[in-house]
Amino acid sequence: MPGIEFISIGDEVLSGTTEDRNFSFAAGEVVAAGLSPPVRRTSVRDNKKEIKDALRRAEQSGFVIVCGGLGPTPDDLTAACAADFFGEPLKSNPEALEHVRTALKKMKRRVLASHKKQAMMPESACVIPNSKGTSAGFMCESKRAVFYFLPGVPREFQAMTTGFVVPDIQKRSGAEKHSLKAVGVFGIPESELARKVEKMKIKNADISYRIVRDYEIEVRISHASDPKIVGNAAEKIKKRLGKNVFSVSGATLAETVAQILLEKNLTVSVAESCTAGILASNLTQTAGSSKYFTGGVIPYSNRSKSDLLGVAQDVIEKKGAVSAEVARAMAAGTQKRFDSDIGVGITGIAGPGGGSFEKPVGTVYIATIAGKSVADAVCGKFQFTGSRDRVRRHSVARALYMIMEAAQPKNGVKNGKRKS
Amino acid sequence: MPGIEFISIGDEVLSGTTEDRNFSFAAGEVVAAGLSPPVRRTSVRDNKKEIKDALRRAEQSGFVIVCGGLGPTPDDLTAACAADFFGEPLKSNPEALEHVRTALKKMKRRVLASHKKQAMMPESACVIPNSKGTSAGFMCESKRAVFYFLPGVPREFQAMTTGFVVPDIQKRSGAEKHSLKAVGVFGIPESELARKVEKMKIKNADISYRIVRDYEIEVRISHASDPKIVGNAAEKIKKRLGKNVFSVSGATLAETVAQILLEKNLTVSVAESCTAGILASNLTQTAGSSKYFTGGVIPYSNRSKSDLLGVAQDVIEKKGAVSAEVARAMAAGTQKRFDSDIGVGITGIAGPGGGSFEKPVGTVYIATIAGKSVADAVCGKFQFTGSRDRVRRHSVARALYMIMEAAQPKNGVKNGKRKS
Numbered sequence: 001m002p003g004i005e006f007i008s009i010g011d012e013v014l015s016g017t018t019e020d021r022n023f024s025f026a027a028g029e030v031v032a033a034g035l036s037p038p039v040r041r042t043s044v045r046d047n048k049k050e051i052k053d054a055l056r057r058a059e060q061s062g063f064v065i066v067c068g069g070l071g072p073t074p075d076d077l078t079a080a081c082a083a084d085f086f087g088e089p090l091k092s093n094p095e096a097l098e099h100v101r102t103a104l105k106k107m108k109r110r111v112l113a114s115h116k117k118q119a120m121m122p123e124s125a126c127v128i129p130n131s132k133g134t135s136a137g138f139m140c141e142s143k144r145a146v147f148y149f150l151p152g153v154p155r156e157f158q159a160m161t162t163g164f165v166v167p168d169i170q171k172r173s174g175a176e177k178h179s180l181k182a183v184g185v186f187g188i189p190e191s192e193l194a195r196k197v198e199k200m201k202i203k204n205a206d207i208s209y210r211i212v213r214d215y216e217i218e219v220r221i222s223h224a225s226d227p228k229i230v231g232n233a234a235e236k237i238k239k240r241l242g243k244n245v246f247s248v249s250g251a252t253l254a255e256t257v258a259q260i261l262l263e264k265n266l267t268v269s270v271a272e273s274c275t276a277g278i279l280a281s282n283l284t285q286t287a288g289s290s291k292y293f294t295g296g297v298i299p300y301s302n303r304s305k306s307d308l309l310g311v312a313q314d315v316i317e318k319k320g321a322v323s324a325e326v327a328r329a330m331a332a333g334t335q336k337r338f339d340s341d342i343g344v345g346i347t348g349i350a351g352p353g354g355g356s357f358e359k360p361v362g363t364v365y366i367a368t369i370a371g372k373s374v375a376d377a378v379c380g381k382f383q384f385t386g387s388r389d390r391v392r393r394h395s396v397a398r399a400l401y402m403i404m405e406a407a408q409p410k411n412g413v414k415n416g417k418r419k420s
Numbered sequence: 421m422p423g424i425e426f427i428s429i430g431d432e433v434l435s436g437t438t439e440d441r442n443f444s445f446a447a448g449e450v451v452a453a454g455l456s457p458p459v460r461r462t463s464v465r466d467n468k469k470e471i472k473d474a475l476r477r478a479e480q481s482g483f484v485i486v487c488g489g490l491g492p493t494p495d496d497l498t499a500a501c502a503a504d505f506f507g508e509p510l511k512s513n514p515e516a517l518e519h520v521r522t523a524l525k526k527m528k529r530r531v532l533a534s535h536k537k538q539a540m541m542p543e544s545a546c547v548i549p550n551s552k553g554t555s556a557g558f559m560c561e562s563k564r565a566v567f568y569f570l571p572g573v574p575r576e577f578q579a580m581t582t583g584f585v586v587p588d589i590q591k592r593s594g595a596e597k598h599s600l601k602a603v604g605v606f607g608i609p610e611s612e613l614a615r616k617v618e619k620m621k622i623k624n625a626d627i628s629y630r631i632v633r634d635y636e637i638e639v640r641i642s643h644a645s646d647p648k649i650v651g652n653a654a655e656k657i658k659k660r661l662g663k664n665v666f667s668v669s670g671a672t673l674a675e676t677v678a679q680i681l682l683e684k685n686l687t688v689s690v691a692e693s694c695t696a697g698i699l700a701s702n703l704t705q706t707a708g709s710s711k712y713f714t715g716g717v718i719p720y721s722n723r724s725k726s727d728l729l730g731v732a733q734d735v736i737e738k739k740g741a742v743s744a745e746v747a748r749a750m751a752a753g754t755q756k757r758f759d760s761d762i763g764v765g766i767t768g769i770a771g772p773g774g775g776s777f778e779k780p781v782g783t784v785y786i787a788t789i790a791g792k793s794v795a796d797a798v799c800g801k802f803q804f805t806g807s808r809d810r811v812r813r814h815s816v817a818r819a820l821y822m823i824m825e826a827a828q829p830k831n832g833v834k835n836g837k838r839k840s
Contacts (some may be wrong), residue, residue, distance in 0.1 A: 040464050
């Protein structure tokens, strides 16, 4: 089978300031579709000679995904280089122009000359639809390879890769309809997870891993044609990993929590100190979240912890603002304040400063409460490592997992208060 | 000046499951050292032909950093390919062997045959010291380029890049200082921004654009050697774009807001409905944020808007929860509640449901207050387009910008309450 090659174009992808996530996204999609991983990845600057050089070299692979340089600014050179490379004139593509016009109209913006540049393509190009932005992508074929040119903006690139490029490669390469299942696993580091799955000696199915975020990993099981093989493998993984598996439907942890709360007619509210709203924003990512999310407090000062959440001042003084007692009281306080079935309290030291010998940077207490008394609250003490950002992300993922546990009937939640 | 090129080797860097952070680290170090960013990045599989092909092609750049494939397992092919490429025998290097022995002794592990493989190098190779692991790196010179071969393990790669490779390139290239300046611009779409900058006819300097997030764009001005050219161009852009420029230091909008609040000794608190904590998490990204951020409320229900923030029930009933009046009252309520200099209130319809003819999806009211009475509050009505996620991101960026404006003395803030 011909190989898939990846080229990204732009000074910014070489400067080291932006992590280029488009490649890993595309590679994950390619593998999930049952195709072989890309054979090569190249990043080049906004430089005509270097871009054309990369296109020429990539032709030896059968499929080439090119990303970036399709924008309206003068440093966007991809379309012009493509025309040169294919030996065709650069022309305004009517379909692409129509797309640019419609997209701008929706955004209530005028069509500028620079926008019209985004419709300029090699004469033989076929437009690749872009539902997420103004720039149109396009596809061109040489004798030896099919080239897909996509914008570098991640949400546009990703939608077009999933919606058009990967299915097109599958169709062209005659891949049989493949079967795929994604198992969501929480709480096991990637290397250990891979080792555990390897020991299960799953046969025939291809296994790959996608890190959704630290400790939240999607195990993707695929097979060229047989859904039974894939289903059995998913069952095996679920059985062996037990509670660490939160979903076999491809849903993320946040989506799974939302589904469970909706199904069980439960509501949740939060009190976030070190995570400062990240949990709330995760819980409200999907539309209709007001059905299960009632509100939150970000009590950065001790006073607001007692004023808004009823955490006793003497508990804060005796145990410290970062303590199990305060986390529990925060959970109970927000539950009461927002009249929710489940309350969550998070307090910790995200760093880099603020740590002590007893409570070093990365110490985080997370409490959930589902019953009626503070004594019903469940609290975990966690010691996360790494940057401020990483500590906050870990805390939020763990809190989501704990909300899922709190929603189990044995944990005191019986009937949801929510009227649906 | 000769360019710097980057090659990473290994099936795992192409599978999409691991994000390859070595490149962005190296690029960052290179730029920080005043050298020009890498000219190209290539990732290839564990395949002899493809590795040699990449080495050959990279030779046209003066410096080549090669990463990965130096380990003890059979799929580590880099040293053998290097020997082939340089036309030299592969030999056990005594210095490298000594390094492997010492490193393993420290870890209390025996020397296995597979470890000895790690000392095999092209005959002319110079060892690059590795303080963090067993594998030794090495350097080889061809007529046209210097090649640095480093292990792929991030902590080893990073230590060797910073400790040896970048200083060596600096020394050899007798580097003139590469000059770079980043101007942060808010509120102008990329295409329009590029058109405006183009009209300024900035000469000599290279201009590129990095989209930090929608409507927050970094204009990067660079020149091979002259900081004056770069400085003048930055001044010109700042003068022409006026209030849209929020920083000439490379700081993001969130970082700039934090700096201004710290400098002026001001505090801020938030009340976020549709953005549900995203603004708070943006404001608390950096350490020490408790100096200027006092807290927040996420009032998802109307009751919590009145209970926690004192928004009058009849205002909510008459004007609707999504209205300028409610946004102003939320800003004033959180300012009072958290005793902050500036209060921010956000209420809107993020979608995809919930819109009406009068208030369609994407309608967002953002209010800031810096004075003492609700009448001092400034409120903007915005009509954002796109997905729920996009509406929320746009709202947060706009709110950050409005906090910056509220921190101007003319807007009622005179002396910060914060004790520093």
